[in-house]
Amino acid sequence: MRTRLLPLLIILMAGVLLALGFPLAASLAASEQQRVVVDRLDDAARFAALAQFVNESSPGTDERRTTLSGELASYHDVYGIRAGIFYRDNRAMAAAPEDWVVPDTGEGRRAFKEALLGRRSHDPPQVWPWQGHARLTIASPVVRDGDVVAVVVTDSPTGDLRLRVLRGWLVIFAGEAAAMLLAVGAAFRLTGWVLRPVRVLDSVTHDIATGRMNSRVAATGGPPELRRLARSFNEMADNVEEALEQQRAFVADASHQLRNPLAALLLRIELLALELPEGNAEIASVRTEGKRLAQVLDDLLDLALAEHAAAELRLTDVGALTDERVASWRPVAEDKDVLLSGECAAVTAWADPVALSSALDAVIDNALKFTPAGEEVAVSVAVSPGGESVDVVVADRGPGLTEDELARVGDRFWRSGRHQNIKGSGLGLSITRVLLTAGGGGIAFAPNEPHGLRVTVTVPRHAPADRGGGPGAGQGFTKA
16 A cells, blocks of 8 residues: 555655745746846946936047946956947947947847837846856936937846856755655655554454454554554454354354263164164164264364364474374275375474364365275375475365365365265364464365365465464564
8 A cells, every 4th residue: 555655645745846846946046137137237327327428429539438438348358248338329329349239139129129218127038047148138228308318238148147046946956855855754654654553454354364363453553543443443353253252162062062962862772772673774874863963063062172272383394294194094095995195295384283183184084085996095295386385285086076066165064965975074174274274274175187176285384473373362563
């Protein structure tokens, strides 16, 4: 979620900074140019004051004209600014350099015409740093007896102006960059603060979904809404755990309470059988159903205990354990004329040895039940392709299951309609799934070509950090 939220915040902050930065940069450029314009207008006003007293009728002997020409020449030599005073007919009263004339086109001609109308240049076009050859032209009227008799024109290079604007822009850019870095850091902290409770909630939800029912969210950080959500989640988890505990207790108590009446009933059936002729078919059928009911009760009790017990994880040699279970079941396979083979590599994983042994017993027993005489049940142990787990594969050559049946295999009390006549309660694989899930493992079913069922028991190779040796252990800040 951070990868989606963080770019959005950064884009919004960048947009805000750009929206502030561009007007600020334009205002800085306008301010620097206005300062230059005011300075040139002051110079033009001083030259206009000198030009008011120049005698136009005797240009050769007028000392004021000579003084004005000297001032303009010094001004040009010191500042590099061209300046001149021109009559209305474009004749030069004085100019520096002497051959400089008012341009016939462009900004200079426009400023000259405005000055003839009695207006000073106050708003020339903006000069930008990338305009390398731009010049700034300022014109101011020379007024005598209320009439405009001449115009003072200055034509300035803009190198210094553009350099100052560029430096100002660099300062603005540096400030914007610093503000952006601070904003990104704040965005990281903000998204972390907001999303950390969400990540914790997701982790605890996964823990509960995988059987660690006493995992809880520590509602100590994040926005108030998420803290309320964490408290509500903990209340929901408490209620679910309580309901499951009541269900387990009921199953265990019911199984335990039914065993004694069932044992008494079977005993009376045996006493009744003594009064009937030997080989009575009804008595044999009642005995079979009674034993099946007793097996169902035992499996229910085992299931309740498996769901309640915590897994005691330890580093286990899965290959050696599997090889031991294969050896234990080999006599049963030989009685059925089934070949039970094993290729058990020596690999270690984190598992509860007792739970894993029970799971392997249930899977191998199930494979032997459905494999006909003369076929093979192959057991192999290997590290998964990703290296994260150890896979124990039990592949039989039985009739297998259809796609619809594969989707339901492992459900409680479910048995294929084609296999109802085979001994079993439909709880063995369910107990296996519970035992494996409690230790962080799993079980999967797939067809075994050309026919049969392929069962894969998965055990994690690395110790889960948040399990603490059993399901439901907490993890620091995240879980209570």
